[in-house]
Amino acid sequence: MAQINLDAVTKVFGDTRVVDDLSLNVADGEFMVLVGPSGCGKTTALRMLAGLEDVTSGTISIGGQVVNNVLPKDRDVAMVFQNYALYPHMSVEKNIGFALKVRGDSKNEVKRKVADAAAILHLSEYLDRRPKALSGGQRQRVAMGRAIVRNPRAFLMDEPLSNLDAKLRVEMRLEIARIQRLLGVATVYVTHDQVEAMTMGDRVAVLRDGKLQQVDTPQRLYDHPDNEFVASFMGSPPMNLVRCQVRAGAQRVEIVVGAQTVELPWRYASSHDLPQSGGGVVVGVRPEDVTVADGSAPNTLRVRVERREALGAEILVHLSNLEADGVLAAREESALRLVAKMGPREQIAVGDEVSVRISPEHAHFFDATSGRTLRRE
C-alpha cells in the first residue's frame, strides 16, 4: 500500500501531447477517479502508471519511490483492463493465482489466497472454468480477482465496467467500491462515465485533451466547477450555460436574457469577479435549479415548453425564452435554451407558456472567453 504521485507528467505521441503536464496526488487508500471524454488521455495516463508506456517528461512515484525507470513487474501495481485480458488457456483459479505463481509463492499459499479472493468476489463455484465459459459479469470479477489477490501497492482500473449491461454496471459499481474500501489500496480508476465518477470516487480528477481541469470530491466538483467544461461534464443532463449580460451595481446583480431581466442576490458581486458594467458572462444553472413559478412572482422568466421527456422519476423539460411581448426570441444572441428537471407529477405540456424561477442560491458565473469560473477563491 502506498501513495501515488504524478508530477508534471507529459506524454507525447508524434506531435500530440496526449497527457499534458499532469500533476496528481493519490493518498494511500484513496479511490481516485480519472474521468473525461473518450480520447482525453486517461488510458495513456494509467498505462504510464503501470509502466506499459514511457513517460516523456515529469516524474511518477509510487510509495515515495520514483518509478520512471522501474519495470512494470517491479512496480507492484495491479491493473484491470477494459476488456479484462483474461488468460484464455487457464482456468479461473489459474488466472487469479498467476501473478502469485510468477512471483514464486508456495502452492499452498497461492491456493489459500485465490480461495480468499474468490470468496470476496463470489467466484468460488467457478474456479475450474475457463474464461470462455463465463458471463461478462463473471469475467469482470475474475479480472478483479487477479488484481486483489496480489495485495499490491496500487490498483489501476481502466473502464472496468464499460463492457457490462446497465444493471450489472450499477451492481459492480457498488461492489468495486466496497472491495476497494475493504482492502484500502490506493486506486486510480479510469472512466468516461460521470455517474461512475460521482458515485465511486473519494476524489475525482477531470481530464480534457490531456490537461487536468479540476480535482476534488464529487460533491465539490458538482457544486463548484472551476470551468465550463467541468460544469457541463459532471451532471446529467448537463448544466445550462447561458451567454448573457450581467449588470452589477447599485446593490443589485442582474442578468439580462433577451428582453427579460432577472435579479440575483447581491452577494454574488462580492463572491465573484463580475464584470463592472454590462459585461458578457456565461451563467450556469443546473436543471434542478430551474422551477416553475407563479407568473406574478418577481424575478421569473417567461418561457415556452418545447419538449418534454418523462423519465419516470423525473421529467426533463426543454424551454425557450419569450420576448417581453410574448413572441419567441428570434435573434440568436438573445435566444435562450434551458433544460429543467422537474418532479414526475408536474403538470406541464409542450406548447405551454410558463414562468420559471432560477434558484438564486445556485447560479454559476464563468468568463465569457476563457470559460473559467469567476468565483473568488
Place this chain on the structure above:
Amino acid sequence: MTSLANRPTPPRSDGDGPVPGPLPPRLTRSLVGRWALFVVMVLVAVVMLYPFWVMIATSLKSEAQFLSGGGFSWLSWRNLSATLPLGQEVLSSTIVCSVSIAVILLVGLPAGFAFSKLRFRTSTTVFLIIVSAMMVPLQAILMPEFVNVTRLGLTGGYAGAIVVYASLGTPFSVFLFATYFRSVPDELIEAGIVDGLGYVGVLRRLVVPIAVPAIATVTVLQFIQIWDDLLVGLLFIQNTSERPITVGLAVLAAGRTTSIPELMAGSLVSALPAMVVYLGFQRYLVKGLTMGIDR
C-alpha cells in the same frame, strides 16, 4: 418418432380447418434436408475412401492374384519388407520431418510474435520480404540451392534436406504466427507483464500456450508437405542408408519389374503417418484455420 406420435393431441375445434398431418411441415422439411445431407456425405466419403480401399485390397494380393482378380496373400508385404529397408526409411522420414518442423516452429513463432507485437523500424518491410519468399516455388530455387548445399558439404545425409525444408517452410510459419498473434489482444501480453513476467516469461507462459492452434496448423501442414515430398529427398540425401520413404518408393516404382501390389503396400506405409498426424491434430487445426472468427 415415437415421442412425436405420443404427443397429446391439442384440443381441436370441430371447424373445417385443415386436418393436421402426422408431422408439422417445418419438421418434415428439416428431416428431408438432413437425410439428403447424409446421403451426399456418404457419397463424398465413398469417393474419398475408395482409393484407400483399392490400395488396401490390392496390397493384400500376390501379383498373380491381382491380375486374375481374386484371392488373398501377404506375399507383397513380405516382398516389400525384403526389398526395402522399410523401418530405416520411415525413421529417416521421421527424423527429417521432425527436425525441420522443430526449426520452422522455433524460428517462426518468435519471429511472428515480434512482427505482430513489437514495434521496430523496417518491421513492415522485412515482414513483406519474408512473406514474399512464400511465393517462390521450390523448383525455381532448386538448382542454386543444390549448389549452395553442395558447397557446404551437406548433400550426404539429413542435414542438407533439413536446411532446405526448414528454409522453405519458415516464411509460411512466420506469416501464420504473425497473423495469429495479431488476433491476440495486446492487453493479454500486457496483463502478463503487469503480473510480473519478462519477455521470456511472456513467450513461454502466455504466447506458446495461446499459440497451440497455430503450432498445430503449422505442424500438420508442414508434416504433410515434407513427408510426402520426393524431390528434395532425392537430390539432397545421397546416402542410401539415410534415404526417406518417398525416395524408397520411387526406387521401387522405377525398378524394371514393378509389382503393383507391392507398390500399393509401400504407398500405404508412406501415406499412413501423414493421415495419423492429421487426425491427431485435426481438433486444433480447424481452430487454427478459423482463428479470429470465433472471437
